[in-house]
Amino acid sequence: MPRQTLITLLLSVFIALLGIGIIIPVMPVFATTLGANGFALGMIIAAFSVSRGILQPLVGSLSDRWGRKGFLISGLFIYGLVGLLIPHAAYVSHLIGVRAFHGVGSAMIVPIGMAYMSILAPAGFEARYQSYLNIAIFCGIGCGPIIGGLVSDTLGFSAVFYLMALLSFLACILVIFTMPTATSMEGGRKVAMFANFVAMIRSRRTLGILIARFATMIIMVPTMAFLPLLMNERMSATGVQIGMVIACRTLVNAILQIPAGTVADRYDKRFLLFSGCVGICSCLALIPLVPNLTMMLVLYCVLGCAEAIIWPVLSAYASIEGKNHYGHGAMMGVFSLAMSLGVFIGATVSGKVMDIWGVDAAYWSTALVVMLLCSGALLMIGNRQSDPRSD
Numbered sequence: 158m159p160r161q162t163l164i165t166l167l168l169s170v171f172i173a174l175l176g177i178g179i180i181i182p183v184m185p186v187f188a189t190t191l192g193a194n195g196f197a198l199g200m201i202i203a204a205f206s207v208s209r210g211i212l213q214p215l216v217g218s219l220s221d222r223w224g225r226k227g228f229l230i231s232g233l234f235i236y237g238l239v240g241l242l243i244p245h246a247a248y249v250s251h252l253i254g255v256r257a258f259h260g261v262g263s264a265m266i267v268p269i270g271m272a273y274m275s276i277l278a279p280a281g282f283e284a285r286y287q288s289y290l291n292i293a294i295f296c297g298i299g300c301g302p303i304i305g306g307l308v309s310d311t312l313g314f315s316a317v318f319y320l321m322a323l324l325s326f327l328a329c330i331l332v333i334f335t336m337p338t339a340t341s342m343e344g345g346r347k348v349a350m351f352a353n354f355v356a357m358i359r360s361r362r363t364l365g366i367l368i369a370r371f372a373t374m375i376i377m378v379p380t381m382a383f384l385p386l387l388m389n390e391r392m393s394a395t396g397v398q399i400g401m402v403i404a405c406r407t408l409v410n411a412i413l414q415i416p417a418g419t420v421a422d423r424y425d426k427r428f429l430l431f432s433g434c435v436g437i438c439s440c441l442a443l444i445p446l447v448p449n450l451t452m453m454l455v456l457y458c459v460l461g462c463a464e465a466i467i468w469p470v471l472s473a474y475a476s477i478e479g480k481n482h483y484g485h486g487a488m489m490g491v492f493s494l495a496m497s498l499g500v501f502i503g504a505t506v507s508g509k510v511m512d513i514w515g516v517d518a519a520y521w522s523t524a525l526v527v528m529l530l531c532s533g534a535l536l537m538i539g540n541r542q543s544d545p546r547s548d
Contacts, residue, residue, distance in 0.1 A: 195511040213264045231265050371496070371530070374500050
């Protein structure tokens with residue numbers, strides 16, 4: 158039963174995230190055809206993050222009580238509907254609304270997947286098991302931009318979004334017919350959501366983990382949504398070339414997940430987290446200075462390496478905290494909320510910075526903020542590699 162759940166979960170998440178990856182290189186360009194400026198691009202990303210962020214703690218907490226399969230099916234079905242709706246958006250406001258609906262679906266997929274992996278992981282193997290899910294996520298997002306860029310260049314924008322819908326519905330069908338309806342792993346600590354949230358905020362260690370996750374997600378909008386605009390303007394890059402750059406980052410990240418997860422289970426997580434943060438901030442600061450496609454590919458590969466160090470470490474921290482204190486779904490819901498808040502703040506602030514001071518300033522200011530936040534988070538997490546909280 159656990160093996161069947163694991164395989165179905167990883168396949169469905171991969172297919173769903175492949176559909177998401179497909180639209181990455183075309184969404185910003187499509188939005189600009191509707192009249193979106195830098196701030197509007199940020200709001201399109203932020204709408205997704207806000208709706209997802211609001212629902213993630215609720216979905217996570219309810220999944221500890223009601224089970225997880227129904228939430229996963231609903232999320233995948235919403236993804237499919239979003240793919241059908243985006244091509245019909247006539248105004249930027251329409252696109253923002255659809256992306257908010259998209260966030261509702263997302264709140265039911267990745268946090269539920271993380272909770273499943275947290276339950277499946279034996280003690281001492283939390284980072285390795287979370288790395289399996291990360292591989293599915295990054296392979297989907299990594300392969301998607303190449304496919305999306307190719308489809309966009311040959312068949313146009315609409316075909317890309319319809320392909321996303323098809324893949325999402327396929328993943329939904331896969332879960333319906335192959336995922337066990339209920340398992341012994343569905344249970345969790347049935348603590349009130351608000352009480353759990355207060356306990357997390359009061360725990361110095363847990364709060365540090367959440368701040369680190371928040372900080373490392375701020376980079377997503379500059380490195381994803383602004384990159385097509387920068388490469389179009391300075392390198393006259395095609396959709397396929399942009400997709401290749403985005404894909405190399407996520408594929409490198411995916412390839413390194415299992416070894417990085419193994420290392421994170423065995424060695425000092427704080428040192429690994431600090432090293433990864435230095436790496437991503439350095440790459441972020443260098444992006445505006447890259448002169449050509451080849452160098453951008455190399456830099457994004459290095460960025461993928463740095464992120465590969467961070468993801469298993471933070472996921473393992475969250476898994477241990479959920480297992481020992483809060484419940485798997487509840488912890489992963491709030492952990493995912495921290496991710497969404499990071500993307501939201503990164504979207505709104507970096508979008509405004511880009512409109513006022515230019516895209517270069519957006520990258521440099523983001524790098525500085527991320528490094529400062531991560532440094533503070535490391536101090537809060539403390540030296541201990543053991544499970545108990547530091548209150």
